[in-house]
Amino acid sequence: MTDQFSASPNRIEAELLRSARFRMLREPGWRKLEALVKQAETHGLAGLNYTEAKELAALYRQAMTSLALARDISLDLALLNYLDQLCARAWLVVYVPQRSLSGAFGRLLRQGIPQAVRRSLLPLLIGFSAMMLGAITGFVLFFRDQSWFYTFVPGGLSDGRAPGASVGYLRDTLYGDASLHSGDVLTAFAAYLFSHNTNIAIFIFGLGIFWALPSFVLTFYNGLMLGASFALFVQAGLGYDAFAWLSIHGVTEISAICIACAGGARLGLAGLMPGQMSRRDSLRLHGRDAVKLFLLAGLMLLVAGVVEGVLRQSVTSPEARLLIGWGLGGFWVLWLWRSGRTSGAKA
Amino acid sequence: MRFQRKSDETAVQRSAASKRVLENFVPPEDVPIGFELASLGARFGAVILDLILTWFAILLLILAVAWLGILPKTALFALVVISAFFVGVPYYVLSELIWNGRTLGKRIVGIMVISADSRALGAHQVVARNLLKDVEFFAPLGLVLQWNYTSTAQSWIAALILLVWTLFVAIYPIRNKRKQRLGDVVAGTLVIVKPKAILLDDLALSEARGGFVFDQTQLDIYGSYELQTLEAILRDPSKSQLHAAELEKVAKAIARRINYPEHAIGADPRLFLMAFYREQRERLESRLLFGERRQDKFHSDAPKPK
Structure with missing residues (x-):
């Protein structure tokens, strides 16, 4: 098959132009590489057998050498362009991600995420303090003047929980009415909350690139909503119950928002204070950990969504709610604190 | 001397004008490869195609499920919510992981994402560039489209923030030598035209x-x-x-x-x-x-x- 490209030895000998001779001698190899690359492009590298894969690697390196040589000896633009493009295509085929996705996921859970979290203490402090400050401010302002509630909490999310609602109604929202919340509705609601929360987390994370400020503001605002809503229940004498109701999924969910904010803060700080590096390099370097923080937030939101859909309305005792919520929180801390430490690690 | 410098400049301009070639891209084999950078127009076209394709797919799915009537109404609602979520960041991440830096739209337009460090494209790079796509493209686009232009209730501060935000993310890739948007910078990626090798006769x-x-x-x-x-x-x-x-x-x-x-x-x-x-x-x-x-x-x- 490749023979149609190779000129007869006599013809090559007779050719006086060095670059033309160069091309005649090597063209069969290039054509073969082209065919292999095409095969790999359509069927993936797995579509090649052992000898073909070996040939691909060898021919790729030969083509690269040809390109380097051709740039020095040939002025034939068609040849230079062809080799450039051929090498580019072969490079794309040879340098594809070799690791399996499932393996990458396992490594991420065992090492990547916990290590990234332990490297990001300052951003985490920023994230959690944004939420805490917001919550405290919302709580205090609510007791100063209840009309703040309407400023902080949008109508769609409050679902009838507002200053002036009866204690009985508020209690119902905490302990649920089995007839009111059939399983289907609950699943749909959990699905809605999960995608809503994840979109907010993506937003908070991404905005971090603008010098971390928007992430902080958004997280602070989420804290305000949380504080004001909680204050509403405290005022009705349902503080303990509301705390338990919030804990079962909230420990995970609210921490996830804080961690997304921490990821954003990591990006923002990288852009604000690049140190000795260029801003571009600093962003790229810190981006790795920031993305891992976000993935952690996404994972926690998924878990929170499941807890919300399955357990929140079926587990009604406040003690059990507290136990599940904070137990889950303890699990996150333990995992992030202990996992992925190399033996004999530095303190 | 002056003449000399002028001809230098023209030589440089000639090579730059013919194609937007990526400079200093050196694979591990140490021979520079000249990739052609994708134009911003092609990239915009690819993302619009992706939007159309994914939302069309959702529409078909919903219609099919509703027509078959296998799911109750609330589950249908959950399906809509979940699939609307899925065609956001997850779709772009998964498709770029599976097809080595190409979404459906990018495949049609003939462009792809590569790693700027000339190694294989990593999963975290794909995640990073698509997470930032949300604040760089979808959020400003959504806000601009949904903005209530007739109402005066929305404060001018919000409008100003939106304007500055939109201008910043729009101008950044235009002013950038390698046409990277913010997500590309964080991820360390580039978008190139998929090369085609055609050997002409000598x-x-x-x-x-x-x-x-x-x-x-x-x-x-x-x-x-x-x-x-x-x-x-x-x-x-x-x-x-x-x-x-x-x-x-x-x-x-x-x-x-x-x-x-x-x-x-x-x-x-x-x-x-x-x-x-x-x-x-x-x-x-x-x-x-x-x-x-x-x-x-x-x-x-x-x-x-x-």
Whole structure:
């Protein structure tokens, strides 16, 4: 098959132009590489057998050498362009991600995420303090003047929980009415909350690139909503119950928002204070950990969504709610604190 | 001296204008590869295509499920919510992971994402660039489209923030030399045109020589830029037969410049040009072997007189 490209030895000998001779001698190899690359492009590298894969690697390196040589000896633009493009295509085929996705996921859970979290203490402090400050401010302002509630909490999310609602109604929202919340509705609601929360987390994370400020503001605002809503229940004498109701999924969910904010803060700080590096390099370097923080937030939101859909309305005792919520929180801390430490690690 | 600098500039402009080639992209084999950067228009087109395709797929899915009636209403609602969520960031991440840096839209347009460090594209890079796509593209687009332009209730501060935000994310990739958006910078990625390799025939071999003879002084006038321009003219199929008159013009111009008798060109200017191309290339390439690269007829890369 490749023979149609190779000129007869006599013809090559007779050719006086060095670059033309160069091309005649090597063209069969290039054509073969082209065919292999095409095969790999359509069927993936797995579509090649052992000898073909070996040939691909060898021919790729030969083509690269040809390109380097051709740039020095040939002025034939068609040849230079062809080799450039051929090498580019072969490079794309040879340098594809070799690791399996499932393996990458396992490594991420065992090492990547916990290590990234332990490297990001300052951003985490920023994230959690944004939420805490917001919550405290919302709580205090609510007791100063209840009309703040309407400023902080949008109508769609409050679902009838507002200053002036009866204690009985508020209690119902905490302990649920089995007839009111059939399983289907609950699943749909959990699905809605999960995608809503994840979109907010993506937003908070991404905005971090603008010098971390928007992430902080958004997280602070989420804290305000949380504080004001909680204050509403405290005022009705349902503080303990509301705390338990919030804990079962909230420990995970609210921490996830804080961690997304921490990821954003990591990006923002990288852009604000690049140190000795260029801003571009600093962003790229810190981006790795920031993305891992976000993935952690996404994972926690998924878990929170499941807890919300399955357990929140079926587990009604406040003690059990507290136990599940904070137990889950303890699990996150333990995992992030202990996992992925190399033996004999530095303190 | 001034003349010299000017011709330097034109040489640089010539190479830059022909294609937007990515510079300094060196694979582990240490031979630079010249990828062509994707234009912002192509990238915008790809993302619009992706939006249309994914939302069309959701519409079909919902219609099919509703028509079959296998799910209760609330589950249908959950399905809509989940699939609307899935075609956001998850779709872009998964498709770029599976197809090595290409979404459906990018496949159609013929562009792809590569890692700027010339190694394999990593999963975290794909995640990073698509997470930031949300604040760089979807959120401003959504806000601009949903903005209540008639209402005065929305404060001018919010409008100002939106304006600055939109302008910033729009101008950043335009002003960027490698056309990276913010997500590309964080992820360390580039978007390139998918290369196609087509080998054209070697012009120096393709035709019989017409017995033209050139001497050394005649071949020492032009440089590789002129040689490769001549190559492009000879290869352009529209000029090979239809524009014989133009070929004759080119042949006469060359003959005048190198002091070759015009009447000796003969009836077919193409034969003359082919012969000249071969001789000129041989001459320039043999000088190249001795380390003397002649860029163009201005000799802009010759050692400058002190």
